[in-house]
Amino acid sequence: MAENEVWVYSENKNVCLELLTAGKELSEKLNVPLASLVLGHGVKDVAEELSEHGPNKIYLIDHASLERFDSMSYAAAIETIVKQEKPKILLIGATKRGKELAGRLAARLNAGCMSECTEVDIGDDGSVIAKRAAYAGMAVATEKCKSTPAIVLLKPGRYEKAPSGGKGEIVELSLEIPEPSLKLIEFKPKEIKAVRVEEAEVVVLGGRGIKKREDFQMLEQLAEMLGGCVGCTRPIAADLGWYTEWVGLSGVAIKPKLYIGVGVSGAIQHVAGIKDSKVIVAINKDPEAPIFKSADYGIVGDLYEVIPELIKALKEVSKKEG
Amino acid sequence: MRVIACAKYAVDVSELRFDPSTGEPILAGAKMKLSDVDKRAIEEAIRLKEKHGGHVTVLTVGPESAKMGLREALAMGADEAYLLVDPLFEGVDTLVTSLVLKKAIEKLEGFDLIICGEATSDGYSSLVGPRLAGLLGIPQVAYVKRIVEVKDGSIVVERDLEDGYEVVEVKLPALLTVTREINEPRIPPLPAIMRASKKPMKMLSASELGIPSELLGQDGSAVQILEAKAPEIKRKGVIFEEMPADEAARKLVEALIREGVLGG
Ligand SMILES: Cc1cc2nc3c(=O)[nH]c(=O)nc-3n(C[C@H](O)[C@H](O)[C@H](O)COP(=O)(O)OP(=O)(O)OC[C@H]3O[C@@H](n4cnc5c(N)ncnc54)[C@H](O)[C@@H]3O)c2cc1C
Numbered sequence: 001m002a003e004n005e006v007w008v009y010s011e012n013k014n015v016c017l018e019l020l021t022a023g024k025e026l027s028e029k030l031n032v033p034l035a036s037l038v039l040g041h042g043v044k045d046v047a048e049e050l051s052e053h054g055p056n057k058i059y060l061i062d063h064a065s066l067e068r069f070d071s072m073s074y075a076a077a078i079e080t081i082v083k084q085e086k087p088k089i090l091l092i093g094a095t096k097r098g099k100e101l102a103g104r105l106a107a108r109l110n111a112g113c114m115s116e117c118t119e120v121d122i123g124d125d126g127s128v129i130a131k132r133a134a135y136a137g138m139a140v141a142t143e144k145c146k147s148t149p150a151i152v153l154l155k156p157g158r159y160e161k162a163p164s165g166g167k168g169e170i171v172e173l174s175l176e177i178p179e180p181s182l183k184l185i186e187f188k189p190k191e192i193k194a195v196r197v198e199e200a201e202v203v204v205l206g207g208r209g210i211k212k213r214e215d216f217q218m219l220e221q222l223a224e225m226l227g228g229c230v231g232c233t234r235p236i237a238a239d240l241g242w243y244t245e246w247v248g249l250s251g252v253a254i255k256p257k258l259y260i261g262v263g264v265s266g267a268i269q270h271v272a273g274i275k276d277s278k279v280i281v282a283i284n285k286d287p288e289a290p291i292f293k294s295a296d297y298g299i300v301g302d303l304y305e306v307i308p309e310l311i312k313a314l315k316e317v318s319k320k321e322g
Numbered sequence: 323m324r325v326i327a328c329a330k331y332a333v334d335v336s337e338l339r340f341d342p343s344t345g346e347p348i349l350a351g352a353k354m355k356l357s358d359v360d361k362r363a364i365e366e367a368i369r370l371k372e373k374h375g376g377h378v379t380v381l382t383v384g385p386e387s388a389k390m391g392l393r394e395a396l397a398m399g400a401d402e403a404y405l406l407v408d409p410l411f412e413g414v415d416t417l418v419t420s421l422v423l424k425k426a427i428e429k430l431e432g433f434d435l436i437i438c439g440e441a442t443s444d445g446y447s448s449l450v451g452p453r454l455a456g457l458l459g460i461p462q463v464a465y466v467k468r469i470v471e472v473k474d475g476s477i478v479v480e481r482d483l484e485d486g487y488e489v490v491e492v493k494l495p496a497l498l499t500v501t502r503e504i505n506e507p508r509i510p511p512l513p514a515i516m517r518a519s520k521k522p523m524k525m526l527s528a529s530e531l532g533i534p535s536e537l538l539g540q541d542g543s544a545v546q547i548l549e550a551k552a553p554e555i556k557r558k559g560v561i562f563e564e565m566p567a568d569e570a571a572r573k574l575v576e577a578l579i580r581e582g583v584l585g586g
Contacts, residue, residue: 103452112544115447
């Protein structure tokens with residue numbers, strides 16, 4: 001039996017590599033093996049690849065019922081092996097699928113689950129401790145989980161990806177797994193942008209103050225001059241569909257050198273995702289907009305006048321510098 | 323169609339203040355309201371009833387003051403509401419909250435669909451819905467942004483995931499968690515608010531739900547919050563206002579040059 005092991009799981013391979021880094025720290029502190037779970041159908045190559053990034057073991061469950069991610073059948077599979085092997089900690093990537101899976105699994109195991117964690121550690125008493133954003137990102141909470149296993153949902157992008165090295169043993173398990181309970185009718189993929197907003201040094205971020213999709217071209221131009229990229233608030237992506245991802249509590253968190261919010265009101269859920277930026281600039285026509293309270297520099301004015309002037313002023317500077 | 327909506331009466335985070343000396347939230351007397359997305363769960367339940375007939379029950383685990391939120395739900399069009407209230411339900415984790423909801427649901431007359439919000443505005447864990455589905459042993463679909471079709475014995479929904487939109491069919495009874503984008507909740511007119519005061523609102527305690535006390539409170543919770551503090555954020559707050567746009571733009575560019583954030 002694998003009592004007390006540290007296990008990691010994410011349906012996303014890159015997130016799984018991050019979990020392996022966090023898991024390694026924990027397993028070394030506890031002096032127990034680190035294992036990664038791989039679930040799916042025809043995923044032996046994924047297991048092979050992950051086995052070369054630090055885990056002592058890979059538990060591979062390859063089953064036709066796991067062909068597509070389904071939180072019910074995936075939770076059932078993990079529930080079975082957790083009950084069998086009794087790990088101490090289960091780190092799961094806090095993607096949407098990961099959270100849906102972890103909640104259900106935690107209920108099936110009657111276990112505690114800490115969600116949206118940014119850091120995980122072992123306390124002096126051996127318990128699992130994690131930090132997470134609280135009150136829509138305004139505060140940082142430290143939580144402790146006393147159940148075994150302790151389930152920790154770790155936010156993507158917080159740990160480096162585990163480098164290659166070593167070779168973990170692949171343990172293939174065969175289990176009875178229920179058929180998926182969701183019938184897939186259609187999957188409409190979102191297009192993935194080439195430059196990822198969370199990696200950009202400068203982010204020009206548009207909100208509902210921008211009236212038309214075409215008007216984002218202005219921001220694209222500004223971003224290009226500054227060597228950065230464009231992001232947006234949740235309504236622009238989720239309601240209007242002009243971009244696929246948004247910045248904030250429920251979207252991605254960014255920490256660029258320079259953030260310029262244009263026509264963004266600065267709702268706390270949005271500010272939660274930008275507060276680690278080095279310099280925050282706000283452009284908004286409403287002097288009372290909350291974003292100004294979180295800003296280093298602000299211009300109160302109509303973005304349709306300010307942005308062209310800003311582009312002009314930047315051009316002048318670059319001309320002077322030659 | 324019998325629909326249950328679960329909603330939290332939560333701290334209104336946009337009004338929450340923190341003690342400047344300790345960084346801790348000032349929760350005593352903090353303004354509370356129905357959690358944003360949970361209100362949309364209630365709205366969606368009511369819309370289903372309006373379209374397909376049926377009955378809407380709203381459940382909340384919370385303090386006495388949560389009656390205000392339940393009244394709002396009744397005024398919006400829910401048929402009945404339950405406040406699950408007990409000192410042993412306070413300050414608990416998602417494990418206990420979902421257990422309390424499960425016990426209450428087992429006391430009801432049955433259901434076809436449970437709707438929760440994708441996450442609450444204060445806790446933001448996204449766990450209670452999937453936990454509840456897990457406890458009840460029914461299928462779940464999280465992050466639903468649109469109900470496509472209600473069929474006989476199943477429902478087709480579209481959900482919003484990081485990499486795409488997934489349209490799936492799930493057999494009933496099932497649990498959905500819905501996103502902020504699913505609808506715009508109605509503001510009930512005065513007559514509806516008046517009528518709501520006559521609709522049934524019941525309170526149930528731990529003993530009425532038959533839950534032993536060791537499964538509740540801090541003892542029953544697996545996750546404990548050790549501390550919650552707002553980090554001190556220092557921002558310069560230099561605002562250029564009441565000047566022409568070109569002047570403001572030039573001043574901003576000068577400031578950004580001084581900050582060393584312009585150019586590679
Ligand atoms: C659970 C939950 C999670 C959420 N997560 C996120 C998240 O991750 N990210 C996120 O962004 N939001 C999130 N939200 C939504 C958030 O609460 C706000 O609704 C949203 O951020 C507002 O977006 P906005 O600033 O673009 O729009 P608005 O709030 O509508 O603001 C538009 C601003 O533009 C200004 N404006 C208008 N015209 C002009 C003009 N011509 N020139 C200059 N200024 C102008 C207005 O003064 C206003 O301040 C979440 C909400 C909930 C409930």
